[in-house]
Amino acid sequence: MSDWKNICKDKDSRPKEQKYKNWKELTPIPISFPDNAMQTGNWRSFRPVLDKEKCTKCGICWLYCPEGTIKQGEDGYYVIDLTYCKGCGICAHECPVGAMEMVTEEEAQESDVE
Amino acid sequence: MSEFEGKRLVKGNFAASYAARAANVQVVTAFPITPQTLVVEKISELVDSGKMNCEFVRMESEHSVMAGLIGASYAGARTFSATSGQGLLYMAEPVHWAAGTRLPIVMTIASRGIAPPWNIWADFSDIVTQRDSGWLMALLSGHQEIYDSVLMAYKISENPDVMLPYMLAYGGFILSHTSKPIHMPKQSLIDEFLPKIPKLGWDHVFLDPDRPIMHGNLIMPNTTPGYQEFRMKIQLAQLKAKPIIREVAKEFKETFGRDYGNGMVQEYKCKDAEFIMINCGILAKQMENVVDFMRSLGHKVGMLRLRTYRPFPTEDIIDAVKHAKIIGVVDRATAFGSPTGGPISSETMAALHNDPQTKDLRVIPFINGIGGRDVVTQQQKRQFEILMECYDKGELVKNEELMSTTYWTGAMGVK
Amino acid sequence: MTANLEKDFTEVTFHGRGGQGAITASNLLCAFAFEEGYNDVLDIPKIGAERRGAPIQAFSKLSKEKEIKDFCAIKSADYTLVFDFTLLDIPSVATSLKGTVIINAPDFVDLDCIAHVKAIWLVDATNIAINNNLMISGYPILNTLMLGAYAKVTGQYTLETMKKVLNQRFGSRGEQNYIAAKEAFESVKKVRG
Incomplete structure (x- = not known):
């Protein structure tokens, strides 16, 4: 009933998922956690694909991504989180060496299978 | 047939803009807010293309929008604007001033829910916050009614017995962004229906260096006539507005053939x-x-x-x-x-x-x-x-x- | 009096992605029907904070005679226009499809996920748009094409009506839209039902 009272305790002990049977059980205000925010990946009709041969690891794509979906991997190359990437193409536009290419989702999914 | 007459398919917001044009509005001040934006966008388009003879002023906030309308209305101009939700809340202070000064300003409200949580859809809570400000208020239920009510509003507001501003509220998105066919009457009929805009300002207040007056000054609590008496006059004007609203609705039906009950x-x-x-x-x-x-x-x-x-x-x-x-x-x-x-x-x-x-x-x-x-x-x-x-x-x-x-x-x- | 809570008008639902023109399509459909002599029409764009590429919905209600007083969203549409077949991957979209469905898709697309739909028409609107250069910043705009296909499927308005309204609305680009819409009108084909 008052599960939400733990919501602002430390990150680990708060409920992973918020489930309420009716409106009386709700938190007083709507709260979203970073891991269950709106998944914008299905908005995408074009996907950025990185060409590692051209990439200079400069990090400009990481800096410009409006959704913070680009992170540096262990090998130093940048990786895109496709759950949230909405395919806006800003990274491809800003890349100074043209290492990021926008590919249609269908094409990308086909090459994934291969 | 011109763009502004006959049966046409329009969005609710555009119905408000077209009606403002038909009412020969002279000054519009504007600040955009969802879902009202299309109202003032359309007016700016009409003014820019020379289809509407009106002074269009872009303001830096809703507070200034109403301040601008008050200034223009002081000078005897027929004025119009539109806002929504949070914009109306930000405007609140001059909203009360407009009623206290008894200026016949007309404003359409594409009503939306008040944040938080953030909301931009139909909910009349926004105008409820201003319901006791002295403004006349109507809750509208269709595209045609938005158009017709703007015309009726000027006739009611500018009646010397009323002289109160008018707020016309309709649901955001559900009316503002949906389209329906509406009938726009001939301009000559509208001109005949609406009162003439007085050349020398409203009867009670005017800005004119040749006829200087002072208004808006401080009155001490026990000075008579004073604050209490002028507040009583606002309530009296609200009561006097009732038969006038009924009368205008009747006259509207006789002139244009559309029925809005008894207006109330x-x-x-x-x-x-x-x-x-x-x-x-x-x-x-x-x-x-x-x-x-x-x-x-x-x-x-x-x-x-x-x-x-x-x-x-x-x-x-x-x-x-x-x-x-x-x-x-x-x-x-x-x-x-x-x-x-x-x-x-x-x-x-x-x-x-x-x-x-x-x-x-x-x-x-x-x-x-x-x-x-x-x-x-x-x-x-x-x-x-x-x-x-x-x-x-x-x-x-x-x-x-x-x-x-x-x-x-x-x-x-x-x- | 034959009053009931069931509809007595045509209901059309549009599923698209932000930027494809689905919202404009619901408005244009009303304009076509209105021009064709329908007494009352209503378009309801389901607007929120959507961006380009996000799944969006719009609705149109068309009535030959009676006034439309019903302003709520459509639950079971007579016709549904799907602007992007990848939307069928979203379960809530696929299960909501009822009545006759017109999908923008190439021939080879897999329709198993909507096995419950009785009548399906396909039109390759994306390619027609690209061939006719109906593009805005690299995105094909599909609204007039889908409505060309809809005209063929329903016969609710003629190509002449489309031409007239498109020329009024879009001026010099009206003709270009009309030619593409005509191509869609001619190429839409029934695959089920």
């Missing part, structure tokens, strides 16, 4: 009804279908649409519902901490209580469609069923929707 309320099959629901805005329009359906099942139901919210149509409501067994009042707005939680239901109860004909009439409050939540006809049908069941049992039906004495229909986790 609009009855739908109330004459012989035993169960009457009071509703407003687009949900009232939709409820007409439900009334037809309930009547086909043999229930004697009716619906009364509250068209004018300020001045509150006390006599009109009493007259329309005094023969009913029980009535319901549906709000699409919240008034937290009020007797019922809904603004119109609270006021209706108060209004009926003081009249011997209706003092024993039971009023059942409903709240629905908050923040633009879809209200389907099935839900409205159930509201009637709850109302009839309450009458049969002689007490409130206990169910999950009931909070204190009010039914909040359409909430999560409720069947």
Whole structure:
């Protein structure tokens, strides 16, 4: 009933998922956690694909991504989180060496299978 | 046929813009806010292309929008603007000034829910915050009515016995962004219907260096005539507006052929009804279908649409519902901490209580469609069923929707 | 009196992605029907904070005679226009499809996920748009094409009506839209039902 009272305790002990049977059980205000925010990946009709041969690891794509979906991997190359990437193409536009290419989702999914 | 006459398919917001043009508005100040933006965008387009002869001023905030209109109206101009939700709240201070100065400004409100949580959809809570500011207020229920009401509003506001600003509210998105065919009358007919804009300013106030006056100064509490007397005059003007609103609605019907009840309320099959629901805005329009359906099942139901919210149509409501067994009042707005939680239901109860004909009439409050939540006809049908069941049992039906004495229909986790 | 809570008008739902023109399409459909002599029409764009590429919905209601008083969203449409077949991957979209469905898709697309739909028409609107250069910043605009296909499927309005309204609305680009819409009108084909 008052599960939400733990919501602002430390990150680990708060409920992973918020489930309420009716409106009386709700938190007083709507709260979203970073891991269950709106998944914008299905908005995408074009996907950025990185060409590692051209990439200079400069990090400009990481800096410009409006959704913070680009992170540096262990090998130093940048990786895109496709759950949230909405395919806006800003990274491809800003890349100074043209290492990021926008590919249609269908094409990308086909090459994934291969 | 010109772009501005005849039957055309328009968005609700554009209906407001076209009506402002037809009313020969002279000054429009504007600041964009969703879902009102299209109103002023269209006007700016019309002014820019020379199709509307009007001074269009872009302001830096809603507060300045109203300040600008007050200035222009002081100088005797016919003025118009539009806003919504948070914009109206930000405008609040000069909104009261406009009424206190008795300036006939007309403003359309594409009503939206108040944040947080952020909301941009239909909800009349925004104008409820300004309901006691002295402005006249109407709750509109269709594209055609938006157009027609702007014309009627100038005629009512500029009446020397009224001289109060007018707020015309319609649901955001559900009316502002949907399109329907509306009929726009000939300009010559409109010009004849509307009062002439006085060349030398309004009767009571003017900005003219040749006729200097002072206004807006401080009056000490015990100076007479003073603050109290001028406040009483605003309430008197609200009361005097009632017959004038009825008269203008009648004249409008005779001139243009469209019927808005008596201007204060609009009855739908109330004459012989035993169960009457009071509703407003687009949900009232939709409820007409439900009334037809309930009547086909043999229930004697009716619906009364509250068209004018300020001045509150006390006599009109009493007259329309005094023969009913029980009535319901549906709000699409919240008034937290009020007797019922809904603004119109609270006021209706108060209004009926003081009249011997209706003092024993039971009023059942409903709240629905908050923040633009879809209200389907099935839900409205159930509201009637709850109302009839309450009458049969002689007490409130206990169910999950009931909070204190009010039914909040359409909430999560409720069947 | 034959009053009921069931609809007595045509209901059309549009599923698209932000930027494809689905909202404009619901408005244009009303304009076509209105021009064709329908007494009352209503378009309801379901607008929120959507961006380009986000799944969006719009609705149109068309009535030959009676006034439309029903302003709520459509639950079971007579006709549904799907602007992008990848939307069928979203379960809530696929299960909501009822009545006759017109999908923008090439021939080879897999329709198993909507096995419950009785009548399906396909039109390759994306390619027609690209061939006719109906593009805005690299995105094909599909609204007039889908409505060309809709005209063929329903016969609710003629190509002449489309031409007239498109020329009024879009001026010099009206003709270009009309030619593409005509191509869609001619190429839409029934695959089920």
